[in-house]
Amino acid sequence: MSQDRWSAFRTAWGQSAQGYDSLYGHGVHSEAEHAAWLLLLRRLLPTQDTPLKVLDVGTGTGMIALLVAELGHEVTGSDYSEAMLEVASRKAKESTKELNISFVHADALLDGIADEQFDVVICRHLLWAVSCPEEALRRWKAVCRPGGKIVVIDQLRPRVNPVRQGIRELADVLNPLIGSGDSHDGVFPKIPLHEQPLKRATSPLPIANAMRRAGLVRVQGERLPWIDAVERPAMPRLERWARRWNRYVVEGWV
Numbered sequence: 001m002s003q004d005r006w007s008a009f010r011t012a013w014g015q016s017a018q019g020y021d022s023l024y025g026h027g028v029h030s031e032a033e034h035a036a037w038l039l040l041l042r043r044l045l046p047t048q049d050t051p052l053k054v055l056d057v058g059t060g061t062g063m064i065a066l067l068v069a070e071l072g073h074e075v076t077g078s079d080y081s082e083a084m085l086e087v088a089s090r091k092a093k094e095s096t097k098e099l100n101i102s103f104v105h106a107d108a109l110l111d112g113i114a115d116e117q118f119d120v121v122i123c124r125h126l127l128w129a130v131s132c133p134e135e136a137l138r139r140w141k142a143v144c145r146p147g148g149k150i151v152v153i154d155q156l157r158p159r160v161n162p163v164r165q166g167i168r169e170l171a172d173v174l175n176p177l178i179g180s181g182d183s184h185d186g187v188f189p190k191i192p193l194h195e196q197p198l199k200r201a202t203s204p205l206p207i208a209n210a211m212r213r214a215g216l217v218r219v220q221g222e223r224l225p226w227i228d229a230v231e232r233p234a235m236p237r238l239e240r241w242a243r244r245w246n247r248y249v250v251e252g253w254v
Contacts, residue, residue, distance in 0.1 A: 005189050005191055005195070008189040009129070009189055009191070010080060010081065012189070013080075013081050013084065014081040014082070014083040014084065015083070017060075017061065017081060017083035017084045017086070017087050018083075018087065020060060020061050020084070020087070021061050021063070021087075024231070024234065024235045025155070025231060025245045026060075026063070026125070027061070027063060028063060029231070029234035030230075030233070030234045032230050032233075033230050033231055033234065034067075036226065036227055036230040036231075037063075037064075037067050037227070038067055038070065038071065040224070040227065040249070041064070041067055041068055041071060042071060044122075044151050044249065044251060045068070045071070045073070045120060046119065046120065046149060051072050051073045051074050051100070052073045052074070052119040052120055053073070053074045053076075053117065053118050053119050053120075054068050054073050054074065054075045054076070054118060054119065054120045054121075054122060055075075055076050055077075055078065055110075055113070055118045055120070055121045055122070055140075055143060056068065056075060056076070056077045056078070056122050056123065056124075057078055057108065057110065057121060057122070057123040057126060057140060058078070058079055058108065058123050058124070058125065058126030059077030059078060059079050059084070059085075059088055059103065060079060060081075060084045060088070060125070061084055061087040061088050061091065062077050062087070062088030062089075062091055062092065062101075062103070063124070064077075064122060064123075064124050064153075065077035065088065065092075065101060065103075066088075066091060066092060066095065066099065066101065068122070069092075069097075069099040069100060069101040070097055070099065072100075073100070074100045074101075075099075075100065075101045075102075076101075076102050076103070076104060076118075077101065077102070077103045077104070078103070078104050078105070078106040078110065078113065079103070079105070079106070080105065080106065080107040080108070082105060085103045085104075085105060088103055089103050108126060108130050108136045108139075109135070109136060109139045110139050110140070110143055113143055114143070115142045115143055116142070116143065116144065116145050116146070117143060117145065118143050118144050118145065118148060119144070119145060119148050119149070120144070120148060120149045120150075120151065121140040121141075121143060121144055121148070121149075121150045121151070122150075122151040122152075122153070123140075123151070123152055123153070124152075124153040124154065125153075125154055125155075126154075127152050127154060127198055127207065127210075128154055128196060128198045128199045128201070129196055129199070130196070130198070131195045131196060131197075133197065133198055133207075133210045133214075134210050134213050134214045137150065137210060137211055137214035137216070138214045138215065141214060141215060141216060141254050144254045145254070146254060147253070147254060148253070148254040149251060149252070149253050149254065150211065150216060150251065150252050150253075150254070151249065151250075151251045152207055152211070152249065152250045152251070153224075153247065153248070153249045154207070154247070154248060155245045155246050155247050155248070156201055156202055156203065156204075156223075156246040156247075156248060157199065157200050157201065157202065157246075198210065204221035204222070204223070204248040204249075204250050205221075207221065207248075207250045208220070208221045208250050208252075211250060211252040212252070216252030216253060216254065217252065217253050217254075218252060218253045219250065219251070219252035219253075220250070220251060220252075221248060221249060221250035221251070222248065222249060223246065223247065223248045224247040224248060224249060225247075227245075227247050228244065228245050228246065228247055231245065
């Protein structure tokens with residue numbers, strides 16, 4: 001990604017920090033969603049007698065990091081936006097639960113983070129935006145201990161449907177007027193597809209292949225329709241018509 005586009009993308013990401021959790025499919029909007037995400041994370045994290053040391057890359061406002069810490073693990077959340085990290089840190093301080101969690105400023109290549117210190121690296125809503133996903137995954141692999149695990153959670157971009165696209169454009173117009181919807185506060189630059197090669201993935205296969213090329217083994221993935229089903233009831237009807245998240249997870253071992 002060119003330096004100018006990267007800088008604009010980074011600025012827009014930071015400008016979205018204060019409203020990020022209010023977006024559907026981003027923050028947690030019900031107890032049912034909270035319980036569903038805990039169930040998924042408990043299943044994905046390796047079972048052992050002692051707490052895991054987990055890195056949440058691209059933590060944003062800390063949703064995944066906070067949930068993993070709630071499960072009793074030692075968590076570090078990293079993000080390149082200081083504004084996002086400020087929100088995440090505030091949420092951790094305001095939590096009524098005892099959480100072993102910290103936050104560090106780092107980009108997707110984890111500059112300044114030492115190798116072989118985490119049992120699990122997890123990320124949500126990041127890999128699609130990275131211009132060199134295999135390079136990022138190799139770096140995540142490097143910070144894992146031997147036998148560690150990388151978990152990628154994201155959403156698939158559905159193929160263009162003219163009716164749904166029309167509803168989505170209508171939702172984008174109306175949502176600011178009614179105070180709801182999935183619109184970031186920041187203005188994101190238009191980025192050529194070759195600079196975000198995983199952005200238009202329509203199945204978990206390209207993500208799994210990127211993980212294999214990065215040297216991960218026992219790679220497997222699946223869609224998460226049950227997470228979508230729990231999240232959708234909290235959305236306004238117009239949002240439900242306009243968007244489907246089509247979530248997936250892909251996991252691989254170091």
